[in-house]
Amino acid sequence: MSVAAIAEGRSAGRITAPLVAVSDTIAAVLLAADLVVVCVSVLARFLFNAPVEWSDDVARGLMVGSSFFGAASALARSENLGVAFFVDMLPPGVRRTVDAVGALLVAIISFYVAFNALKMGWLTTGQTSGSGLPLEWTFYPMGVGAAFMTIFALETFGGRPLRDMIAGIVAAAVIAGLYLVWDALAPASVPSSQTLMLVGFFLTLFGGLPIGFALALAALIFIWVEGTLPGVIFAQQMARGIDNFVLLAIPFFILVGYLMEANGMSVRLIELLQRAVGKMRGGLNVVMVLSMVLFSGISGSKMADVAAVGSVLIPAARRSRQNPGGAVALLAASAVMAETIPPCINLIILGFVANLSIGGLFVAGMLPAALMALALVAVSIIFGKRPAASGEAEPRAAVSGLWTGAIASFGLIFMIFFGFKSGFATATEISAFAAVYAIAVGSLLFRELGVKNLAHCFVQSATRSGLVLFIVAAAQSLAFILTLQQVPHEVGDFMLSISGSHGVWLFMLLSIVVLVVMGSVLEGAAALIIFGPLLLPVAVKLGIDPLHFGVVLVISMGLGLFAPPLGLGLYGACLIGNVPIEQTIKPILGYLGLLLLCLLVIAFVPVISTALPHAMGY
Structure with a gap:
């Protein structure tokens, strides 16, 4: 928005x-x-x-x-x-x-x-x-x-x-x-x-x-x-x-994100993480990174994840006298890290437009996300401070049933991954049952999800998914025009000629630059819809594993989406944290630089992306 x-x-x-x-x-x-x-x-x-x-x-x-x-x-x-x-x-x-x-x-x-x-x-x-x-x-x-x-x-x-x-x-x-x-x-x-x-x-x-x-x-x-x-x-x-039936996973996973926030699951997970690691050096920042790991692994909706985590932890950062601009910058960087944690919507969109296995993309993105998460956690601990002894950083109100909430949340994660591996259901069907599960947990187990809140979640989810899917629809109309003009063929020939004379490494670097730049200008879905089908056939011709290349594209797009001064995702994080974007520029550049180094490692060490998919038969 x-x-x-x-x-x-x-x-x-x-x-x-x-x-x-x-x-x-x-x-x-x-x-x-x-x-x-x-x-x-x-x-x-x-x-x-x-x-x-x-x-x-x-x-x-x-x-x-x-x-x-x-x-x-x-x-x-x-x-x-x-x-x-x-x-x-x-x-x-x-x-x-x-x-x-x-x-x-x-x-x-x-x-x-x-x-x-x-x-x-x-x-x-x-x-x-x-x-x-x-x-x-x-x-x-x-x-x-x-x-x-x-x-x-x-x-x-x-x-x-x-x-x-x-x-x-x-x-x-x-x-x-x-x-x-x-x-x-x-x-x-x-x-x-x-x-x-x-x-x-x-x-x-x-x-x-x-x-x-x-x-x-x-x-x-x-x-x-x-x-x-x-x-x-x-x-x-x-x-x-x-x-397309595959794209139905988008509104359903967005619905899961809103339901988690409304049914109390989000608050319980974050509170449990704060009690577990919040007292260590840089503990609040570690909690933020881990929270984004968990939420991205459940809801699939990036801005819903940012809102759920930021609405709890940014006020906590202020109470602990931490720089709120740095906290928002880490929140945005964590969202970039979480771009390849299933069931990320952008992985679903890329799988759809590029005819790749969505389950394979989900698995391929796990180790790269783990590498980036470890890097952010390490930086948080090394440069972080211990929380104030007064305990001001603690949440203002205790939340009951923390372990029950955690078990329920991990049950949702297990459902998603077991569904993909077992072949019991498609991504869309799994997302539908994840939404039903979140409704049941909120209404029956936590008793915090009433009819009014449930209706509000459906309205919010329909609006948010309408935003995303309208961009997908518009991008498809433009992609159709580009195909009529044979742009994909011309781009493919150009990239192949460059790579033939300079090596595959140049193609990979150019692809990263294109997605970072266009990810900062366009919303993520649009960048992937337009450039994914253009670049992936070239990558396959050059012998690059398509799942590996897809992960590189999604991370590159995420870097652009949260990069100043144009990144729309960064503006959204700043508004959720109520922080002027000027206060986040310096810290976000440091975090994005770290993630860019991780991306280069992922891009030129393909086994990080391909090991798990190959081991699991994708």
Whole structure:
């Protein structure tokens, strides 16, 4: 989400507030229905040997609908991810005009998605999926969700001062008019559609347009300029980007993260770690690293992990008179370390787009994460201080049932890893049962998860997963355009030629640099979706193990995501810890430097990533 949105938590306007409630409800209900469908399907297959043939199609359709309604709710609350670093440096008047143009573009893109998704639903009426379900059931919910997005975007634009709205409309019209005049008077000198697409993407991205919309606009610029592709292809590709059963693991693991926070499991785990190692030298920092290890191994949602750990330990760092900027920097570095701890969402996304074994990626990421965790723990102990004797760093309130909570949490970890190894269920099915397990623990064992809290968890999860999956959908539409232009082939040939003359090591270093840079500019999922399929085939041709290379890509992306000054993840950690980003720059650079050294070791010592997968048959 944008930094301002996390800080402000703005609610929707008076006009659309009822619509936001409707959007929240629909997104949450569709997510809950998805959970029921997946669980019932697995139980029917396992207990009665009677697979539910339509379950996959229904689950995917429900996910597409939930994602777009969730994305609409996120848009209404201004929670979309965007790069604000550059626009913050603009003069106030220019900044207002740029913001107005961005708000107008969001409304235009949302309307284009809604119109073409509904049109696609009408065109597919009467057609059915492999299991016999109507195809329009996928596109109509998507179109209605995008229509909600359009309404929310228009209200955001209309809520600006009239002068700013006029300035935004005029600026957008001038840009479009200049292109049309240029194309009419000197068509031979007009830049290619590829160039316009690239320029439009970076201008809007650095202008603060939310990342998902910047990706979608890049694809639309090509479609509009070329004029050969119908708009329904754009909507079809967006739906195709998330219409996959594997990606259902994303909203379910995000749900697990929110449930852990609501059912008391998070607090119990952190408290137990504080009592176990909190009194040692640098103990609070060690607790922070270990907490991120445990939470990333359960919830899969990075920002949910950061919020759960940071909301408890950053106040504890303040009470112990520790530098809060250093604590937030370590929190961000721990999130980078945890990028390859299963069931990380980015591993799931990479496995999906690059056609890699998700279970294999999960196993391959464990030793690299352990290496980085040990490095962070060692630094925390060496440079850390013992907590104050007064015990001010202790939590303010005791938490009962610590060992019960720990056992329940480790039971969830065991369920996830046993499910993958045994082959009992897929990543999506395991994530669904993990969510059910978290609900049962919170409501029956801890008795802290009431109906209201449960409903709130589903709404939050649907909104957060809608944000992520909308970016995935937009990135898929751009990836489709890049494929049409044979960009993957050209990139592959270029990288192969460089590696052929200089060695595989140069390809590995270039891949790391590309993902670090693009990870800082784009949200992690978008960087992996675009560059994963481009680079992985080249790596395979050069003899690099794909699981090993996938782990290197994900860690590189994580370094960029939390690197100043652009890293969106770092801004999120600072806002959760209520610390200005300036206070974190110096310590985070030290931590990221350490993690970069670990990454280079992982990249050039492949056995760290491949030993466990090979031993376990992946």
